[in-house]
Amino acid sequence: MRFLFVGDSMTIGRVGDWTWRHRMWQHLEATLPGEYEIVGPRTGLYDPTAPDEPGGVEAYADPAFPAPARRHLAGWGEGWLHMAPVIGETVTATRADVLLISLGLIDLGFYTNSDQTEENVRAFVAAARAANPRVRAVLLPVIPNVRAGYDAPFAAECERFNELLGKAVADLDTPASPLLLATVPESYDIHRDTYDGTHPGVTGEHKLAAAFATAMHQAWGLGGPYSPARSA
Numbered sequence: 001m002r003f004l005f006v007g008d009s010m011t012i013g014r015v016g017d018w019t020w021r022h023r024m025w026q027h028l029e030a031t032l033p034g035e036y037e038i039v040g041p042r043t044g045l046y047d048p049t050a051p052d053e054p055g056g057v058e059a060y061a062d063p064a065f066p067a068p069a070r071r072h073l074a075g076w077g078e079g080w081l082h083m084a085p086v087i088g089e090t091v092t093a094t095r096a097d098v099l100l101i102s103l104g105l106i107d108l109g110f111y112t113n114s115d116q117t118e119e120n121v122r123a124f125v126a127a128a129r130a131a132n133p134r135v136r137a138v139l140l141p142v143i144p145n146v147r148a149g150y151d152a153p154f155a156a157e158c159e160r161f162n163e164l165l166g167k168a169v170a171d172l173d174t175p176a177s178p179l180l181l182a183t184v185p186e187s188y189d190i191h192r193d194t195y196d197g198t199h200p201g202v203t204g205e206h207k208l209a210a211a212f213a214t215a216m217h218q219a220w221g222l223g224g225p226y227s228p229a230r231s232a
Helices: 020-031 087-094 105-111 114-131 152-172 202-220
Strands: 002-007 037-039 098-102 136-140 179-181
Touching (some): 002 020, 020 202, 087 114, 114 136, 114 152, 136 202, 152 179
Parallel strands (some): 002 037, 002 098, 098 136, 136 179
């Protein structure tokens, strides 16, 4: 089973981060040993001193994080708008079976409104299915960041998009290509679980990984319950 992480800055991480991808890798190692592969065209982290470095920089908090497990399709400043045009070719090239997706905040913050973003979600799903008609996906709702605390229109767009995302997942879910809407943990607190009001710190990384792991385990019987103790 081939897993592809798709996301924005919260997923790619920056130089020195563990990333929630690392936490998910440890979860998969513990619950699906020998039965999975992590795939993707990129492997690095975002480096603010070299923002145009192709593929990112290999400067993870854990230098022993295996190279194959570092693969992803995530980018700093990239959202549904950017991923919808490339997901088809990526699924074709990697033969991905399961997409773990955390996108939307950057779209709503800089590029598209909630309606336009939802249209890009549907285009993304259509392209992924054209490449693999049996692809599965778990989608995480947008977690409003610190900006939502002082920008009421932005906060309203985040809330509306999450409603539209839920409807899109319900509309597009099929037995052959199931979609899941993950649940953001109630305990997720942008003041405690992030290092800047947006990007996950250690506790936030665990909670994001747990959201995906729990959705897959409960709905598909895939993997097992998430345990933070498995990861440093």
